[in-house]
Amino acid sequence: MNFWPYFLQHRAEILSATLAHMLLVVISMSIAIAIAVPLGMLSVHNRVLRSASLTIANIFQTIPSLALFGFLIPIPFIGGIGKRTAIVALVLYALLPILRNTFVGLTGIDHAIIESAEAMGMTKLQILFRVRLPLALSVILAGIRTATVITIGIATIAAAIGAGGLGTFIFRGVALVNDSLLLAGAIPAAFLALSADFLLSLLERRLRVN
Amino acid sequence: MNNLAPGSPAIEFRNVSYSVAPDTRAAGKNFPIISDITFSVHAGETLVLLGRSGSGKTTILKLINRLLIPGGGDVLVQGRRTTDSNPIQLRRGIGYVIQEAGLFPHFTVAENVALVPTLDNWPAAKISARVDELLHLVGLDPAEFAGRYPRQLSGGQRQRVGVARALAADPAIMLMDEPFGALDPVTRAELQREFSALAHRLKKTIVFVTHDIREALLLASRIVLLEAGKMVADAAPRDFLHLPHPEVRAFTSSISFEIPGAHS
Numbered sequence: 049m050n051f052w053p054y055f056l057q058h059r060a061e062i063l064s065a066t067l068a069h070m071l072l073v074v075i076s077m078s079i080a081i082a083i084a085v086p087l088g089m090l091s092v093h094n095r096v097l098r099s100a101s102l103t104i105a106n107i108f109q110t111i112p113s114l115a116l117f118g119f120l121i122p123i124p125f126i127g128g129i130g131k132r133t134a135i136v137a138l139v140l141y142a143l144l145p146i147l148r149n150t151f152v153g154l155t156g157i158d159h160a161i162i163e164s165a166e167a168m169g170m171t172k173l174q175i176l177f178r179v180r181l182p183l184a185l186s187v188i189l190a191g192i193r194t195a196t197v198i199t200i201g202i203a204t205i206a207a208a209i210g211a212g213g214l215g216t217f218i219f220r221g222v223a224l225v226n227d228s229l230l231l232a233g234a235i236p237a238a239f240l241a242l243s244a245d246f247l248l249s250l251l252e253r254r255l256r257v258n
Numbered sequence: 259m260n261n262l263a264p265g266s267p268a269i270e271f272r273n274v275s276y277s278v279a280p281d282t283r284a285a286g287k288n289f290p291i292i293s294d295i296t297f298s299v300h301a302g303e304t305l306v307l308l309g310r311s312g313s314g315k316t317t318i319l320k321l322i323n324r325l326l327i328p329g330g331g332d333v334l335v336q337g338r339r340t341t342d343s344n345p346i347q348l349r350r351g352i353g354y355v356i357q358e359a360g361l362f363p364h365f366t367v368a369e370n371v372a373l374v375p376t377l378d379n380w381p382a383a384k385i386s387a388r389v390d391e392l393l394h395l396v397g398l399d400p401a402e403f404a405g406r407y408p409r410q411l412s413g414g415q416r417q418r419v420g421v422a423r424a425l426a427a428d429p430a431i432m433l434m435d436e437p438f439g440a441l442d443p444v445t446r447a448e449l450q451r452e453f454s455a456l457a458h459r460l461k462k463t464i465v466f467v468t469h470d471i472r473e474a475l476l477l478a479s480r481i482v483l484l485e486a487g488k489m490v491a492d493a494a495p496r497d498f499l500h501l502p503h504p505e506v507r508a509f510t511s512s513i514s515f516e517i518p519g520a521h522s
Binding site for chain 1: 323346348356359363377
């Protein structure tokens with residue numbers, strides 16, 4: 049096995065797979081954030097919505113990822129082979145950590161702060177947007193960070209349903225019992241996950257209030 | 259807001275009771291927090307609600323600005339039942355200061371003080387002038403403190419900001435829930451003296467909750483003593499000390515048995 053020569057020889061291909069992988073993750077995460085954060089905000093004053101959304105997100109989380117990709121293929125509109133199906137599955141996985149952290153961040157604020165906000169005559173909506181949300185940002189971002197790292201990993205499996213990305217190398221490597229191919233997918237994926245984790249942790253620290 | 263004739267009550271409690279269900283699963287019986295409370299607070303007066311922990315002082319305070327709604331009886335603020343008022347408007351007209359101040363950690367001192375004027379859409383220039391004025395009033399130099407965050411302040415300074423924030427929209431009524439309770443004794447005495455002078459000067463109607471009888475005697479124009487949710491005394495400070503009720507005795511004896519020099 050000789051990894052480096054292989055890597056250098058196929059660097060253009062690996063780079064484009066890495067970019068495709070990142071695109072998959074960015075699109076999925078954007079959609080997941082756009083769903084989970086507002087849902088978490090609505091759940092603050094709605095107990096039914098809270099338990100319903102957390103339960104559903106929890107259920108998706110328990111389905112093995114390869115199985116979820118498989119389940120989605122026959123479903124009309126969102127299913128089929130390719131990127132779209134992969135994005136749907138990745139969004140479903142990313143929901144739970146973001147939703148849970150959004151809810152915990154928004155409701156875990158020192159009671160004295162919320163009480164004085166109410167006593168000053170702030171409306172529920174003003175408290176949500178001007179007090180809860182800014183104070184919850186770092187916790188929400190921690191959820192986004194967890195979800196991003198998970199998504200980068202699971203996105204490699206999306207290659208199984210033809211979504212491309214770094215998983216292509218991994219699946220090919222497994223099929224051909226070729227370590228160089230396997231590593232050409234696995235190393236950039238690990239590197240992506242670590243860098244995303246590091247960059248988001250910097251942002252998270254900056255947003256922390258106290 | 260101060261358009262009532264002097265001497266007419268700013269706040270009135272008529273046979274007010276409030277209870278909570280101890281556990282939502284245990285059906286039926288509600289646990290009474292306060293029962294049959296009747297008193298009034300006159301404009302410009304500093305009424306101190308004195309009592310042990312759990313005697314219902316804070317509940318009474320929260321009934322005034324409708325953070326709680328009475329289970330029985332009526333609470334009137336400036337002649338109007340709180341249940342008939344818009345809670346948001348009612349609260350903007352009532353200052354509120356709590357222990358540890360409850361300042362917003364993501365707002366600067368200036369932004370904290372400007373909260374109610376900002377919510378009421380005052381023009382920016384008027385807000386910043388008001389913030390400066392209030393910080394001076396509570397003894398903080400705006401040039402030094404306006405841009406700081408609450409975490410960059412001492413406990414006493416935070417409490418001063420809390421008072422400034424409550425005064426921002428010039429409310430006729432101020433509610434204070436053990437505002438100096440978490441401070442060290444020296445800082446506490448300092449703030450009590452300054453606050454007492456400020457209260458006289460501003461002629462606010464103040465309802466002040468404490469379990470410290472010394473604080474009550476220092477600040478009150480009238481003391482209402484609560485025991486297990488019931489009123490057991492309502493008297494001016496000089497008369498209060500001579501009341502025969504056992505709970506009054508319990509409070510007065512807590513200061514009279516101190517040995518001079520032995521108290522740290």
